[in-house]
Amino acid sequence: MEQRIIHACGHEQGHYLTGFDSQQERKVKWLKTTSCRDCFVAEKRAEEAAAAALSNAAISHLxxxxxxxxxxxxxxxxxxxxxxxxxxxxxxxxxxxxxxxxxxxxxxxxxxxxxxxxxxxxxxxxxxxxxxxxxxxxxxxxxxxxx
Structure with a gap:
């Protein structure tokens, strides 16, 4: 069953949850503490860009x-x-x-x-x-x- 979750970032996203009611409740509780998919991807891209900038700076003299x-x-x-x-x-x-x-x-x-x-x-x-x-x-x- 799909449930609409408001994530820690404030965005709402639909999730298809399966399992027993207790498992679904636990999953909903956890999802509320995480970022939505779009924010998660944006954070990862920013981390990768920062790591690439550090790597480029480390080898800029080569x-x-x-x-x-x-x-x-x-x-x-x-x-x-x-x-x-x-x-x-x-x-x-x-x-x-x-x-x-x-x-x-x-x-x-x-x-x-x-x-x-x-x-x-x-x-x-x-x-x-x-x-x-x-x-x-x-x-x-x-x-x-x-x-």
Whole structure:
């Protein structure tokens, strides 16, 4: 049965409640102490924006190369990269994040977004080695073509 609840934020919202009467009463009591859906979403977006601003400030001194990928990948990966680099820089002040700074593939950041800091650093070092080896191979190939 749907009940109209006035939330702590003052907005009224309909909720479909099921269960025994005692369960519904308990749920109504709890819902009255929470924000409505719209206010909850607005609060979360504001928190995310504040966290993003802090992350951006923490890495503003870094000269990050642009990410490559589709527009959606780049947008998502930029958020991931900024957040992860800010955490690495703030929590491990002695850690060399150089390998992470060199990774420009948006898909790489998205695929590794759930790695621990240690695993992320190791994956970045490995990716950096592969990228360096590829660059050396390309330059050797170019030298052979011009010779």
């Amino acid at each position: 000269d990050l190369p642009p990410l490559t990928g589709t527009d959606r990948q780049v947008s998502w990966a930029s958020t991931i990269r900024t957040k992860r680099l800010a955490v690495l820089i703030n929590s491990n002040s002695g850690v060399d994040c150089y390998a992470c700074l060199q990774v420009t593939d948006a898909k790489w950041w998205i695929d590794r977004r759930d790695l621990t800091d240690v695993d992320l650093m190791a994956a970045a070092a490995q990716a950096s080695e592969v990228q360096s080896a590829t660059a050396v191979t390309a330059s050797i190939t170019d030298m052979h073509r011009t010779a």
